[in-house]
Amino acid sequence: MLTFLIIGAHPDDADLIAGGLAMRVKEKGHRAVFLSMTSGNAGHMSMDRDALRLRRLREMENAGRVFGVRYDTLDIDDGYLTADIPTREKLMRYIRTLRPDVIITHRSCDYHPDHRACGQLVCDCSYLVGVPLFCPDVPAMRKAPVILYGEDPFTVPAPFRADVAAACDGCVERKIEGVLQHESQYYEWLAYDGQWTDVLESGTREEAKALLQKRLRGEFSGPVERFKDRFPAGTRYGEVFQIDEYGGPMTEEVRRAMEG
Numbered sequence: 001m002l003t004f005l006i007i008g009a010h011p012d013d014a015d016l017i018a019g020g021l022a023m024r025v026k027e028k029g030h031r032a033v034f035l036s037m038t039s040g041n042a043g044h045m046s047m048d049r050d051a052l053r054l055r056r057l058r059e060m061e062n063a064g065r066v067f068g069v070r071y072d073t074l075d076i077d078d079g080y081l082t083a084d085i086p087t088r089e090k091l092m093r094y095i096r097t098l099r100p101d102v103i104i105t106h107r108s109c110d111y112h113p114d115h116r117a118c119g120q121l122v123c124d125c126s127y128l129v130g131v132p133l134f135c136p137d138v139p140a141m142r143k144a145p146v147i148l149y150g151e152d153p154f155t156v157p158a159p160f161r162a163d164v165a166a167a168c169d170g171c172v173e174r175k176i177e178g179v180l181q182h183e184s185q186y187y188e189w190l191a192y193d194g195q196w197t198d199v200l201e202s203g204t205r206e207e208a209k210a211l212l213q214k215r216l217r218g219e220f221s222g223p224v225e226r227f228k229d230r231f232p233a234g235t236r237y238g239e240v241f242q243i244d245e246y247g248g249p250m251t252e253e254v255r256r257a258m259e260g
């Protein structure tokens with residue numbers, strides 16, 4: 001059994017990056033765990049931080065239930081994540097306690113400073129995870145986890161490269177259901193921030209949900225449109241991942257669990 005740890009900066013990032021993959025590998029008997037570095041307590045236009053934090057923790061729990069994964073958080077303030085030494089230690093303790101075989105996260109080139117810091121923090125742990133005198137209170141790992149990045153559209157210093165692909169046709173509707181558990185985001189903040197006027201002006205909750213489902217179906221078909229040759233013919237929905245060269249070497253076992 002392999003353990004896949006998906007680390008996002010905010011609650012909903014892990015779901016988006018690898019929610020489909022998590023369900024697929026679980027079906028094969030592997031374990032998947034989601035971790036949000038922050039509590040997401042900045043993502044709203046009218047709620048205060050404390051109330052939003054509590055709401056987002058509940059949403060994470062609901063999403064975890066839909067995906068069938070444990071959803072953890074380091075509960076750092078949203079917008080304040082930095083790749084500093086105390087946070088590196090915190091993340092290192094978490095990683096060494098869980099002892100994942102695979103870690104999936106953001107690349108460190110990204111529009112959001114928390115995403116950049118998150119990618120950097122995972123990268124900063126990639127070698128040190130095996131160094132016993134860093135965080136000596138938690139035993140070092142003898143085998144470095146494979147590290148992968150979820151897809152992003154950014155091109156500097158280099159565009160995203162799809163090294164591994166997971167088809168998600170069989171679980172796309174459940175992925176959408178899981179993502180939409182983050183209600184404060186999809187029905188409220190992201191709709192407001194992104195000026196999704198159709199969602200904002202929809203008359204009922206059901207109407208808004210149908211519009212969001214359609215939007216997410218479009219989003220989740222993107223990887224197959226952009227990297228068609230990486231997927232089996234006829235695939236409609238999927239997720240793609242880039243291998244990080246600082247992580248442990250990619251193995252056939254991991255690739256089979258993800259693509260097979």
Ligand SMILES: [Zn+2]
Pocket residue numbers: 009010013112115
């Ligand atoms: Zn995010």
